[in-house]
Amino acid sequence: MPAADISLRDVVTAASDAADRALTLWAGGQTRVRQWEKVPGHPVCEADLELDAMLRERLYAIDPSAGWLSEETADTVHRLDLPRVWVVDPIDGTRDYLRGRPGWAVSVALVEHGEARFGILAAPARNELWIAQAGAGATRNGRTLRAGSRSILRGSRVPADQLPRHDRDLVTVDKPNSIALRMAMVAADEADLVATVRWGNEWDVAAAALIAQEAGAIVTDALSNPFSFNRPQPTAFGLLCAAPGIHAAAAERLAPRARKILGRG
Secondary structure (H helix, E strand, O other), X not given: OOHHHOOHHHHHHHHHHHHXXXXXXXXXXXXXXXXXXXXXXXEEEHHHHHHHHHHHHHHHHHOOOOEEEEOOOOOOHHHHHOOEEEEEEEEEOHHHHHHOOOOOEEEEXXXXXXXXXXXXXXXXXXXXXXXXXXXXXXEEOOEEOOOOOOOOOOOOEEEOOOOOHHHOOOEEEOOOOOHHHHHHHHHOOOOOEEEEEEEEEHHHHHHHHHHHHHOOOEEEOOOOOEOOOOXXXXXXXXXXXXXXXXXXXXXXXXHHHHHHHOOOO
């Protein structure tokens, strides 16, 4: 069953139902679910695990031949031999979820031969449902998305709490904890740039990358390499998601920092 034969509506329904369950457990920001740290600085809670199981059951029913890659499931090599894989973050932005803030989302992507074909972000605490299909554009709550037309890096909007000294020619805007939602802000022309220089996981960006790209943004790693998904080691160094007119300038600024961290500069 190729991705073209899979019902996007069924995938959206599965993601939305999981998000509704997360919202119920969140209880208006007063979540009382049990929480702990997988490793220091990386929180997880009962809702992450419940949604992971729920999504795996629902998505497997849609395409039982697809593999599985999720933040909350132990990875196996089985997925590498399959043409399609579900790439899932049950709750992206767990810190905001646990703090009663709305900057979290359920992230679901269907990857085929290394490329995202469907991307869904369900953010019920923000009343947002983001949907993208490869070659068919991206929407938020049914409205078509288009990344901004900014062509000058100076003054670009960045979702951040604060900026380092050498980036203070940029402008901060509201920052949800979810990296996927920050990328979606670029798709919606509510931000111009999201950049990181650290190792990240495929489940953090797969759905949002498709949403941003279908809206016209450019999405690469910190060294301007395009993303490919379902790799043996499902990580990439850094992220650069930007409006098309400033991606090159942002890459020129970001790459030396990335190379220095990687010991290549």
